Amino acid sequence: MTFPKQIRNLIEAFERLPGVGGKTAARLTFYLLHVPDEEINRLGNAVLNLKKDIYYCSICKNISDKEVCEICSDPARDKGLICIVESPLDVFSLEATGKYKGLYHVLHGVIDPLHNMGPEELYIDSLMEHIADSGKRIEEIILALNPTMEGEATAMYLKNKIRNSNFEIRISRLGMGMPTGGDIQYADETTLQQALAGRRDYE
Amino acid sequence: MTFPKQIRNLIEAFERLPGVGGKTAARLTFYLLHVPDEEINRLGNAVLNLKKDIYYCSICKNISDKEVCEICSDPARDKGLICIVESPLDVFSLEATGKYKGLYHVLHGVIDPLHNMGPEELYIDSLMEHIADSGKRIEEIILALNPTMEGEATAMYLKNKIRNSNFEIRISRLGMGMPTGGDIQYADETTLQQALAGRRDYE
Numbered sequence: 001m002t003f004p005k006q007i008r009n010l011i012e013a014f015e016r017l018p019g020v021g022g023k024t025a026a027r028l029t030f031y032l033l034h035v036p037d038e039e040i041n042r043l044g045n046a047v048l049n050l051k052k053d054i055y056y057c058s059i060c061k062n063i064s065d066k067e068v069c070e071i072c073s074d075p076a077r078d079k080g081l082i083c084i085v086e087s088p089l090d091v092f093s094l095e096a097t098g099k100y101k102g103l104y105h106v107l108h109g110v111i112d113p114l115h116n117m118g119p120e121e122l123y124i125d126s127l128m129e130h131i132a133d134s135g136k137r138i139e140e141i142i143l144a145l146n147p148t149m150e151g152e153a154t155a156m157y158l159k160n161k162i163r164n165s166n167f168e169i170r171i172s173r174l175g176m177g178m179p180t181g182g183d184i185q186y187a188d189e190t191t192l193q194q195a196l197a198g199r200r201d202y203e
Numbered sequence: 204m205t206f207p208k209q210i211r212n213l214i215e216a217f218e219r220l221p222g223v224g225g226k227t228a229a230r231l232t233f234y235l236l237h238v239p240d241e242e243i244n245r246l247g248n249a250v251l252n253l254k255k256d257i258y259y260c261s262i263c264k265n266i267s268d269k270e271v272c273e274i275c276s277d278p279a280r281d282k283g284l285i286c287i288v289e290s291p292l293d294v295f296s297l298e299a300t301g302k303y304k305g306l307y308h309v310l311h312g313v314i315d316p317l318h319n320m321g322p323e324e325l326y327i328d329s330l331m332e333h334i335a336d337s338g339k340r341i342e343e344i345i346l347a348l349n350p351t352m353e354g355e356a357t358a359m360y361l362k363n364k365i366r367n368s369n370f371e372i373r374i375s376r377l378g379m380g381m382p383t384g385g386d387i388q389y390a391d392e393t394t395l396q397q398a399l400a401g402r403r404d405y406e
Contacts, residue, residue, distance in 0.1 A: 003295070004268035006257055010249040016242065018234050024222070030292055031221050032253055033266065034311070039219065044251035046213040047243060050235055054209055063236065065207035089233055092206070108237070 007033075059130060061106045061123040063088045071095075071104060078102045080139040084127065084158065086110050086146060094144065102142075105130060110150040111157055117150075119157060127158075131167055140170040147176060210236075262333060264309045264326040266291045274298075274307060281305045283342040287330065287361065289313050289349060297347065305345075308333060313353040314360055322360060330361075334370055343373040350379060 002008070007029055014025035032040055056062070057069035064070070071077060071091075081102025085091055091104050107122040131138055143158060145151035159171055177195030178187060187195070205211070210232055217228035235243055259265070260272035267273070274280060274294075284305025288294055294307050310325040334341055346361060348354035362374055380398030381390060390398070 003291075004257055004266060006249075006252050006255060006268070007266065009245075010253050013246040013249040016246075017231050019227070019230070026292060026295075027222070028220055029253070030290060032250065033257070033291075037254070040250060040253060043216040043219075044247050046209075046216040047235065047247035047250060049209050050213050050232070050243060051240070052209055054207055054236070063207060063210065065209070087233060088206075088236075089229060092229075 056106075056108075056123075059126075060104050061108060061126060062091055062104055063106075076101070079134065080137050081142070082127075082130070082138060082140075083142040083144050085144050086151065086154075090144065102140075107154070110145060110148075110154040112150045122154075124158070124161070128161070128165065131162070131165070131169070136168075138167070138169055140172060143171065143173050259309075259311075259326075263307050264311060264329060265294055265307055266309075279304070282337065283340050284345070285330075285333070285341060285343075286345040286347050288347050289354065289357075293347065305343075310357070313348060313351075313357040315353045325357075327361070327364070331364070331368060334365070334368070334372070339371075341370070341372055343375060346374065346376050 003011070010029045010032070011022070011025045014020050014028050015022060020028075032043070053065055055064055055067060057064045057072055058067055059072040060069060062069045062071065066073075078101050082105050083094065083100060083102055084105045084107065085094070086107055086109065088106055091106060094100050094104075105123070105127045107124065107127075109117050109122050111117060111119055111122070131141075141162060143155040145155045155173065162169060162171060175198055176191070177198050178184065178191065184192070206214070213232045213235070214225070214228045217223050217231050218225060223231075235246070256268055258267055258270060260267045260275055261270050262275040263272060265272045265274065269276075281304050285308050286297065286303060286305055287308045287310065288297070289310055289312065291309055294309060297303050297307075308326070308330045310327065310330075312320050312325050314320060314322055314325070334344075344365060346358040348358045358376065365372060365374060378401055379394070380401050381387065381394065387395070
């Protein structure tokens with residue numbers, strides 16, 4: 001027995017999403033078979049309209065519904081500080097802290113040779129333009145890339161690139177160590193090494 | 204910072220799916236932002252077309268693209284045997300064994316008072332019609348419901364209903380015990396009790 005074509009189509013489309021296997025795809029599809037039509041239309045249209053009127057901000061490449069995003073166009077933001085992140089979701093997480101008042105630059109990926117992502121696939125040229133256009137206003141660039149192999153490689157690449165471009169800019173990275181609520185017993189060696197190396201005076 | 208409306212719409216629509224939380228919904232949405240438009244259209248249209256020309260088989264209520272499904276209309280199937288299941292996915296799993304040659308009847312749910320599912324929400328009337336229409340041809344009904352509280356309650360209800368309707372039909376249930384690849388050490392007490400009670404001669 002095979003499922004009708006419409007059902008197979010949706011199972012296959014769900015399976016193409018990251019982290020969704022065959023069982024989950026079938027479960028989601030059969031769930032949708034039992035919901036009211038409005039629910040189905042809501043999801044289907046939300047997918048189809050996803051990219052409608054969505055732009056990458058012409059300055060920082062964050063997603064936006066305007067040509068220049070609300071962060072880049074906010075006069076209260078500190079234009080001397082750029083935080084470089086991998087994805088717009090990282091911007092969202094950092095904004096949720098309420099502690100960062102500078103600008104961002106979204107690379108939309110990291111250098112990852114195994115997945116054919118080289119520096120030219122990332123928004124690095126526009127970052128260098130952003131820095132050049134700002135003249136001497138930029139004081140610090142925070143490399144807020146994930147502490148993974150690919151993130152480290154990308155951070156290294158960017159550090160060299162910015163250094164070689166003769167801008168006098170402080171380049172920093174996010175602090176590393178134990179996450180809040182973490183358990184020393186279960187922390188991996190690298191994290192503990194970073195936590196020891198990054199220890200601070202207890203005030 | 205908030206995401207543009209189109210992005211929030213899709214995150215919210217994904218979040219309404221069972222087992223999909225906020226983080227997963229955002230991850231899927233941002234994944235789709237980076238795929239080619241054909242991929243997006245494929246998923247969106249598959250959702251919108253899901254229920255188009257999909258029927259419940261007029262006999263067994265399994266999903267089908269015809270009025271009578273391919274199993275009910277297959278002359279090679281044993282019409283004397285009906286296997287009662289909760290969902291079309293169960294039909295698919297049982298068919299995958301290649302060992303069952305009878306018919307099915309899909310209830311589309313189980314009795315579950317906590318979620319407002321009573322017997323009248325299930326396809327039980329059509330099951331009784333199916334049995335009555337078949338006259339004396341039906342020899343056995345297999346209650347293949349999940350071994351959960353709700354599945355047990357539904358099996359009990361159906362057993363009484365079929366017994367009270369004065370049909371001379373054998374009513375059976377699926378065997379219970381250790382699943383293949385299971386670990387006795389980690390099996391729960393009820394499963395082990397069932398495995399002991401259902402032990403068979405080693406031939």
